[in-house]
Amino acid sequence: MLLFWIVIRQLAEIEAMATSKKVITREEWEKKLNDVKIRKEDMNKLVMNFLVTEGYVEAAEKFRMESGTEPDIDLATITDRMAVKKAVQCGNVEDAIEKVNDLNPEILDTNPQLFFHLQQQRLIELIRNGKVEEALEFAQEELAPRGEENQSFLEELERTVALLAFEDVSNCPVGELLDIQQRLKTASEVNAAILTSQSHEKDPKLPSLLKMLIWAQNQLDEKAAYPRINDLSKAMLEDPAV
Amino acid sequence: MPTSASASDSSVAVSATLRQSDLLPRLASSDGVVQVKALRELKNRIIGNRTKKLSFIKLGLVPAVADILASKADAGDGRYSDLLIQSAAVVGSFACGFDAGVQAVLDAGVFPSLVRLLSHLDEKVVDAGARSLRMIYQSKLAPKYDFLQQKNMEFLLSLLNSENENVTGLGASIIMHSCETVAEQKALCQAGVLKKLISLLKGSLSQRDASLESLATIIKNNVEAVSEFVGSDSGRALRSVIELTKDRYPRTRLLASVCLIVIRNTCPCYLQDIGIKTKLVYLLLELHDDPGQVGDEASFAFSTLIAGSEDLQKLAFEANAIDKLYNHLQKGALHPKRVEGILLAMAELCSKLDSCRFKFISLKALDLVINGLTQDSAGVRAAACICLKSVSRSIKSLCAGDFMNEMIVIPLVQLLDDSCTSVQLSKSMDSDLRLNALWALRNLMFLADSASKESIFGELEASSLASLVSDSEPLVQEQALALVRNLVDGCVNCIEFVFAENGIILDAVGRHLQSIPKVEIGIQGMYLLCNVASGNEFHKEAVMHQLVPQAENGTQSFMIKFLQSSDSQLRTAAVWTIINLTFPSVPGAFGRLVKLRNTGIISQVKSMVNDPCLEVKLRIRTALAQFMTSDDGSI
Structure with a gap:
């Protein structure tokens, strides 16, 4: 977040100046970084927001004790939400549906x-x-009526039922439906819906901040050479290639 | 894949019947554990599944659940919490999303039991009760609370002051559903509800949305309430609503802008700066991108924003509103509600400005509207008519013949006789359709060439036009008369239309003018006769036949009434007709003059020589001059 603001500020400054690329040395850059004050509590809130939204309930509990940051949601509800998510990820969809309904x-x-x-x-x-x-009966009884209500559901349903038509499903045009990725997609959709129903934002703030950082760096690249962060997981400043 | 309606419907019905058979006895069991299990099973079967809800309602399961609620709702201890939570959830699901479900739930007498749950000690029971009641309040069928009664107001305040989010949300829903009159709005403001709602703007996501929606209800068309709101917290409340138009949630942005539109439309003195107007225009256009309900509702909000305001329509035009709406409409496979909303927004955009109409026509958006005329949804058909009516106000385009093709006229005419679909339509919807179809046709027929008139008349047929003239709805009558008036305007050949099928139309008009429910009908009818009276001898005599009561039974001609009307337009139309009838130097002029004198019409005209309306006065003088020309001294 800190870096983000510096990059933005730098952008604005350069915008006002000449068009030639400016070079910013590591010392200058670090000095600027030190000038920006960010409250520790705000950083902690960001971390807590991430843990809560992603459902790391134990980590959130520990983090709360260590940092004194209060989560903005009842931690017990995270456990329920995670149980639903996990059920979908394991393929126990009926169980997941009942849990959501409870x-x-x-x-x-x-x-x-x-x-x-x-x-x-x-x-x-x-x-x-x-x-x-069982699959056919289920499709007919539960899904077909939904398909009648909505054209795009009907198309998705037809795609899914097509799985039955292939001997070797791993190698058929709709095979990706059987992929674990499909389960994860569904699980994250349920997770988001539960969060929204609890008046909680469905995405953690941290990833969007990182996206903004990348955007801002790309903008700045056109105007200046500066110590850049290339590897987000390490967050190391790398000297500009002059 | 058996996806056809009949196949899947019947299979669902059969299997549901087979499997539900044991639910009913289990719900009535004396063992609470058995009941809870049955309730949960029922809940999981019906949630998200309208088809099953309907079959279970038909099988009478709702009263069984209602019994459980009624018998245990007052048990304050935790023993029956699970039973109550599950029953409330089942009832709420039955009531979710369709009126048949709400009706079944209300018929089973569940409402008072659910209200009792709100004071239960177990917070989860309260949650369940409040959620189900909120579901009921999504429907028009929900019972209304009269806020002028003290106890109802107290109940509402207790809901709004609750710590429980579902309960405050319920309070907001009840306001939206029940508050209809200015007196109720006042009572709510006086009781401090406005202040409470403003404080909820700072609450959770759902509280914020609920608060915005009920705020709009309380201040709508109520100048005092708007002023109170705008002034509260030295303008901070208004600023926070403006701020919420930038919220990250589309629904919140929509509701905040609806709130601002209500303020603006109620008190035009607020929110006048061009910045906020432009922002609202862009915001609402952008919200159309939302694929869900927000996108569907955005166009309705957009319509209320620009309704009747030329400067906002201009702003919208400059923001490329027509192109943007057109692009959405073009996508196809849209929800009927959205198509209806976009068509109505287009209609509003084209209601005043020719620049919008030209843009609309240049995009060939007309084809999409024509397409709308034949859609299954009655709302879409009506919206397409309104749109057509609005676009066809462009005289330039009418003259350029942009509209005259059978693609438009035939579906419009068919809508007039929309009886095949009227089974599904409410009566008001039905007349709405006829009204707007007629209105569009009427505009199309303005200054149309005789070939176009011939073709439309061929489609319509005299008898159905005559029955539209005598329609049960006065607004339909008015537009039908206006359409005929435009049809017979111009050449002598066109006048012949009203004489088709033994003059069935003219007779209907004459009969109708004997007693008119509203003055506008008189005006249209009179101009119609006036146009006919501009024709040949035969035409003039036919009009005379309608004006002068045949059997001299002492009844006064409606002409006298019209000439004495307080409406100057009606007087003008009546005098014009007399001018056409008494136009000198045609053989029958004198005879008609005598007849008119005998019915007292001439002396009435003479008495109007100093009419307060300049137009009437001028026409009266023309008429009097004509009388002099034809006069042989006897008049």
């Missing part, structure tokens, strides 16, 4: 798209387990 019956009733995706995931799991009869 948590708040409004979520699936007022979010037809999410409900459809969960049901679709359930169908995928039935097909994965070779339960063809």
Whole structure:
């Protein structure tokens, strides 16, 4: 965050100056970094926000004790949310649906798209387990009526049922539905919906700050050479190539 | 894949019947554990599944759940919490998203039980009760609270002051649903509800949204309430709503802008600076990008923003509103609600400015509107008519013949006889459609060439035009008369239209003018007769036949009433007709003059020589001059 502001400020300064590329040395850059004061509590809040949103309940608990940062949500609700997420990730979709309904019956009733995706995931799991009869019955009874209500659901349903038509599903045009990635996608959709229902933002703030940092660096690249962060995981300043 | 309606519907019905059979006895079991299990199972089956909700309602499961709620709602201890939570959740789900469900729930008498849950000691029971009541309050069928009664106001305040977010949300929903009159708005402001809602603007996401929505309800069209709101916290409340138009959540941005639009439309003195107006225009156009409900509602909000205001329509035009809306409409496979909203917004944009209409026509947006005329949704069809009516006000385009093609006229005419679909339509919707279709046709027929008139008349047929003239809705009558008036305007051949099928139209008009429900109908009818009276001898005599009561049974001609009307337009139309009838140097002029004198019309005209309306006065003088020309001394 700190770096972000410096980059932005630098951008503004350079904008006002000449068009030739300016070179900023490491010393100058670090001096500027030291001039910006950021409250530790704010940094802690960012970390807590990340832990809570991503559902790391134990880490959040520890972090709270160590840093004294209060989470903006009841930590108990994270456990419930994580149980739902995990159930989808493991393919126990029916269980996940029941858990969501216990948590708040409004979520699936007022979010037809999410409900459809969960049901679709359930169908995928039935097909994965070779339960063809059951899969067909389920598709007809639960999913077909939704397809009638919504054209795009119908298309997705047809794509899913197409899985039954292939001998070798791993090598068919709709094979990616069986991929673990599909489960993760569905799981994160449920996670976001639960968070929204709890009046909580569905994405953690930290990743968007990093995105902003990258954007700002790219903007600055056109105007100046400066110590850049290239590896976000290490956050090391790298000397400008002059 | 059996996805056709009949196949899947029947299979759902059958399997649901087979499997529910044990639910009913289990719900009625004396063992609480069995009941809870049955309730949970029922809940998980119906959530998100409208088809199943309907079949279970038909099978009578709602009253069984209602019984559980009624018998245990007062048990304050925690023993029955689970039972109550599950029953409330089931009831809430039945009521979610469709009126048939709400009706079934209300019929089962669940409402008072749910209200009792709000004072339960277990917070989770309160949550469940409040959620279900909120579901009910999404529907128009929900019971209204009369806020003028003290106990209702106290109840509402207790909800709004609750710590529980679901309960404050319920309070807001009740306001939105129940507050309709200025007296109720006043009572709510006096009781401090406005202040409370302002404080909720700082609350959680859901509280903020609920607060914005109910604020709009309380201050709408109420100058005092708007002033109180704008002045509160030395303007801070207003500033925070303005700030919320930049919120990261689209729904919040939409609701905040709706709130600002209500303020502006109620008190035009506020929010006058061009910056905020422009911002609202851009914001609402941008919100159309939201694929969900927010995008659907954005166009309705946009319409209320620009309604009737030429400068806002100009701003919108400069913001490329027509192109943007057109691009959305072009996407296809849109929810009918969204198509309806966009068409209405286009109609509003084209209601005043020719620049908008030209842009609209240059984009060939007309094709999309024509497409809308034949959609399944009655709302879309009506919106397409309104749009057409609005665009066709451009005289230049009418003259350029931009509209005259069968693609437009035929579907419009078919809408007039929309009986095949009226089964699904409410009666008001039905007349709305007829009204707007007629209105569009009327505009299209203004100064149209005779070939176009021939073709539309061929489609419409005299008998159905005659029945539209005698429609049950006065607004429809007015537009039908106006359409015929435009049809018979111009050449003598066109006048013949009203004589088709033995003059069925003219007779209907004459009958109708005997007693008019509103003056506008008289004006249109009179100009219609005036146009006919400009024709040949035969035409003039036919008009006379309508004006002068045949059987001299002492009834006064409606002409006398019209000439004495307080509406100057009606008087003008009536005098014009007399001028056309008594135009000298045609053989029958004198005979008509005599007849008119015998009915007292001439002396009425003479008495109007100093009419307060200049236009009427001028026409009266023309008429009097004509009388003099034809006069042989006997008049």
